[in-house]
Amino acid sequence: MTDQAAPTxxxxxxxxxxxxxRSHTLVVFADDQQGALDRIVGVLRRRRARLQxxxxxxxxxxxxxxITVVMNDSEVGVEQLVEQLRKIVNVRHIINLxxxxxxxxxxxxxxxxxxxxxxxxxxxxxxxxxxxVVDVAQDTVTLEVTGxxxxxxxxxxxxxxxxxxxxxxxxSIAMTRGPI
Amino acid sequence: MQITATITQQPEIARTPPxxxxxxxxxxxxxxxxxxxxxxxxxxxxxxxxLLYGYPGGAIMPFxxxxxxxxxLHHVLVRHEQGAAHAADGxxxxxxxxxxCVATSGPGATNLVTGLATAYMDSTPIVAITGQVARPFIxxxxxxxxxxxxxxQPITKHNFLVPRVEDxxxxxxxxxxxxxxxxxxxxxxxVPKDVQFSKTLYHPSTPPGYVRVKPAQEPSPSAxxxxxxxxxAAQRPLIMSGHGVILSKAFDELLAFAEKANIPVITTxxxxxAFPETHPLAIGMPGMHGPAHVNQAIGIxxxxxxxxxxxxxxxxxKVSEFAPRARIIHIDIDPSEMHKVxxxxxxxVADAKAALNALVEAIEPGDHRAWINEIRDWEAEDNxxxxxxPRDTTSPDPISIxxxxxxxxxxEAIIVTDVGQHQMWTARHYxxxxxxxxxxxxGLGTMGFSLPAAMGVKMGMPDTPVWVVAGDGGIQMxxxxxxxxxxxxxxxxxxxxxxxxxxxxxQWQQFFxxxxxxxxxxxxxxxxQLAAAYGLKGIRVTKREEVAEAVHxxxxxxxxxxxxxxxxSEANVYPMVAPGSAITNMxxxxxxxxxxx
Numbered sequence: 111m112t113d114q115a116a117p118t119x120x121x122x123x124x125x126x127x128x129x130x131x132r133s134h135t136l137v138v139f140a141d142d143q144q145g146a147l148d149r150i151v152g153v154l155r156r157r158r159a160r161l162q163x164x165x166x167x168x169x170x171x172x173x174x175x176x177i178t179v180v181m182n183d184s185e186v187g188v189e190q191l192v193e194q195l196r197k198i199v200n201v202r203h204i205i206n207l208x209x210x211x212x213x214x215x216x217x218x219x220x221x222x223x224x225x226x227x228x229x230x231x232x233x234x235x236x237x238x239x240x241x242x243v244v245d246v247a248q249d250t251v252t253l254e255v256t257g258x259x260x261x262x263x264x265x266x267x268x269x270x271x272x273x274x275x276x277x278x279x280x281x282s283i284a285m286t287r288g289p290i
Numbered sequence: 291m292q293i294t295a296t297i298t299q300q301p302e303i304a305r306t307p308p309x310x311x312x313x314x315x316x317x318x319x320x321x322x323x324x325x326x327x328x329x330x331x332x333x334x335x336x337x338x339x340x341l342l343y344g345y346p347g348g349a350i351m352p353f354x355x356x357x358x359x360x361x362x363l364h365h366v367l368v369r370h371e372q373g374a375a376h377a378a379d380g381x382x383x384x385x386x387x388x389x390x391c392v393a394t395s396g397p398g399a400t401n402l403v404t405g406l407a408t409a410y411m412d413s414t415p416i417v418a419i420t421g422q423v424a425r426p427f428i429x430x431x432x433x434x435x436x437x438x439x440x441x442x443q444p445i446t447k448h449n450f451l452v453p454r455v456e457d458x459x460x461x462x463x464x465x466x467x468x469x470x471x472x473x474x475x476x477x478x479x480x481v482p483k484d485v486q487f488s489k490t491l492y493h494p495s496t497p498p499g500y501v502r503v504k505p506a507q508e509p510s511p512s513a514x515x516x517x518x519x520x521x522x523a524a525q526r527p528l529i530m531s532g533h534g535v536i537l538s539k540a541f542d543e544l545l546a547f548a549e550k551a552n553i554p555v556i557t558t559x560x561x562x563x564a565f566p567e568t569h570p571l572a573i574g575m576p577g578m579h580g581p582a583h584v585n586q587a588i589g590i591x592x593x594x595x596x597x598x599x600x601x602x603x604x605x606x607x608k609v610s611e612f613a614p615r616a617r618i619i620h621i622d623i624d625p626s627e628m629h630k631v632x633x634x635x636x637x638x639v640a641d642a643k644a645a646l647n648a649l650v651e652a653i654e655p656g657d658h659r660a661w662i663n664e665i666r667d668w669e670a671e672d673n674x675x676x677x678x679x680p681r682d683t684t685s686p687d688p689i690s691i692x693x694x695x696x697x698x699x700x701x702e703a704i705i706v707t708d709v710g711q712h713q714m715w716t717a718r719h720y721x722x723x724x725x726x727x728x729x730x731x732x733g734l735g736t737m738g739f740s741l742p743a744a745m746g747v748k749m750g751m752p753d754t755p756v757w758v759v760a761g762d763g764g765i766q767m768x769x770x771x772x773x774x775x776x777x778x779x780x781x782x783x784x785x786x787x788x789x790x791x792x793x794x795x796x797q798w799q800q801f802f803x804x805x806x807x808x809x810x811x812x813x814x815x816x817x818x819q820l821a822a823a824y825g826l827k828g829i830r831v832t833k834r835e836e837v838a839e840a841v842h843x844x845x846x847x848x849x850x851x852x853x854x855x856x857x858x859s860e861a862n863v864y865p866m867v868a869p870g871s872a873i874t875n876m877x878x879x880x881x882x883x884x885x886x887x
Contacts, residue, residue, distance in 0.1 A: 144439075144451060144453070145439055145443065145449070145451070148439075148440065149443055152443055152444055156444060186629060186633075189629070190568050190626065190629065190630055193625045193626035193628070194626045196625070196626070197447075197626055199447070199448040199468060199501075199625070210470055
């Protein structure tokens with residue numbers, strides 16, 4: 111996703127310093143209604159947001175969905191994007207978690223070539239990351255891991271040696287630490 | 291039908307104020323079972339709608355069936371749905387009320403798209419109602435099915451697919467509130483055919499307040515104080531007023547602010563007529579075709595107070611060289627406009643009227659006579675230089691046409707322009723004094739806008755003379771609406787600046803593509819005969835000395851009149867800033883290139 115969208119000059123970016131991009135996490139609360147998701151994605155597309163992940167699910171409020179968007183962008187770019195997202199009638203509110211203390215997690219399923227000879231090694235490596243073996247077949251092992259994006263990234267990297275068949279990642283979900 | 295006939299015989303519900311004020315009415319408390327199409331009509335009447343522009347078709351037929359029971363709703367049958375959207379837009383721009391257009395599913399709805407995009411770019415409130423195929427057919431490629439929600443999602447403020455007839459009335463009222471609230475814009479309601487047929491109990495009680503309609507923010511006192519400080523310290527301040535001033539009807543407030551602060555006022559294309567151009571503080575239009583002295587002033591200004599504008603690229607040119615020495619105070623109702631193009635030293639998120647009122651209170655009287663004189667000197671110098679250029683005086687000159695219209699109507703007309711050279715000539719050379727008298731497609735630059743938009747303008751402002759100024763390219767894009775004008779018995783005066791070219795594109799080809807006039811020569815019909823064919827009056831003008839008389843004659847004639855002004859074929863709009871250049875870097879009119887003038 112990130113590599114495909116590699117625009118050089120964008121509106122609202124003229125006052126951003128070169129190389130000032132960093133990862134930003136937005137939590138968007140929206141009506142659970144037809145078209146709400148389209149409109150949010152539409153604005154992200156039009157703004158050419160450099161998406162890293164997009165996770166969508168229910169929230170604690172009935173009729174309200176919680177969307178966690180992680181993107182790599184400049185501060186001004188993200189602030190402008192937030193204002194544009196706020197204009198969407200279906201968007202209830204947005205929290206920019208970029209400068210907050212947050213818990214951020216994603217879940218990944220990783221299917222590795224795991225001939226019998228490597229099973230123990232893979233399983234042990236997984237344990238170091240708190241991963242569980244969720245499926246074993248003739249010549250594959252599937253691990254489930256939860257953690258920060260970096261942690262998942264690292265495990266995937268280490269498992270490359272065995273040959274990775276498939277990786278499924280949920281994308282990050284996040285909330286602030288403490289009461290609110 | 292019996293029931294609705296009784297309902298619609300109540301004339302007092304026909305002209306009602308906006309929904310939020312609807313507390314009493316003949317129908318209050320009496321819930322009745324009505325079909326979706328009747329509920330739609332009821333809700334429109336309750337929103338104070340008087341005019342609808344539309345075109346029937348399969349999926350919207352139940353609505354059209356109900357419509358004949360509602361004489362309070364005057365439906366205008368356009369000749370193309372694009373005309374309906376522009377007419378609703380014109381009506382909204384001229385009156386400040388929500389314009390309404392109606393179309394069927396599929397091609398009817400997609401024909402509205404250009405009009406919706408036009409209204410979206412220029413922030414005008416319209417509600418579009420489209421028929422949709424019946425719910426069981428949606429998503430199955432039914433006849434005349436289009437995913438209109440998907441198609442119009444990026445060009446509407448919001449859109450609805452009505453899921454159940456029970457939701458219809460609320461959706462209509464919310465749509466109107468959304469269209470007119472905050473930064474106005476188009477809202478679309480897609481109504482499946484079976485929802486129009488379905489019946490439910492209709493409660494004509496006060497519609498609820500909608501939490502999703504966000505009220506405009508009040509200007510923050512700290513921002514106003516910060517702005518007042520910058521204004522007090524500025525040596526070369528400028529006010530740039532945009533469409534927001536007109537949308538918020540902040541004419542008096544702008545005048546009061548400019549006069550108290552003694553700051554010269556620039557008006558953007560869509561801001562024209564927000565400030566009287568006869569006023570000593572009015573200095574003109576900025577940007578690509580702004581006069582040199584305005585762009586020069588921006589180049590050295592130390593403070594720019596932008597009111598209700600979005601620093602469009604046709605205004606700024608190369609952004610990094612726009613107002614390079616100035617700090618920016620930016621007033622806009624839409625927070626997402628802040629820092630979008632130019633970082634603002636003081637952003638004021640508020641309605642223009644409220645913000646200007648607060649500023650007038652907060653500032654001390656200013657004195658910038660030296661700065662104003664400096665700008666006036668540049669203007670005089672430039673005017674003298676241009677006046678000295680010898681030019682052909684035989685053919686009807688675009689500027690003489692614009693001036694003749696102004697003289698004949700004494701500035702009291704509403705002028706609706708299309709897109710291109712004539713638009714810029716009109717913007718520059720008409721003396722805008724009547725508030726909200728200039729109507730044009732600024733953001734989207736939609737050719738074919740003027741004729742149908744003028745229809746909406748005239749129907750919204752029936753006592754005001756309405757002129758269309760269009761090119762021979764644009765007028766041919768929605769020429770079919772002449773039939774609608776005739777049918778409605780409307781009196782619109784149409785001035786075509788006919789140069790046999792898509793003139794603005796030709797001008798760009800001349801300047802930037804080595805005079806390679808690729809596909810810009812364009813022919814057209816004999817407009818005098820065409821007018822006659824539509825049952826209208828047509829006049830052709832080929833000489834300069836006939837211009838004023840033709841304009842006078844057009845005003846004397848009953849009904850719509852078309853004047854075909856055969857102008858110099860290669861006249862240019864000067865000055866011009868090349869796209870992407872700094873606005874202080876202008877292509878000026880000289881004796882050399884005046885050969886084409």
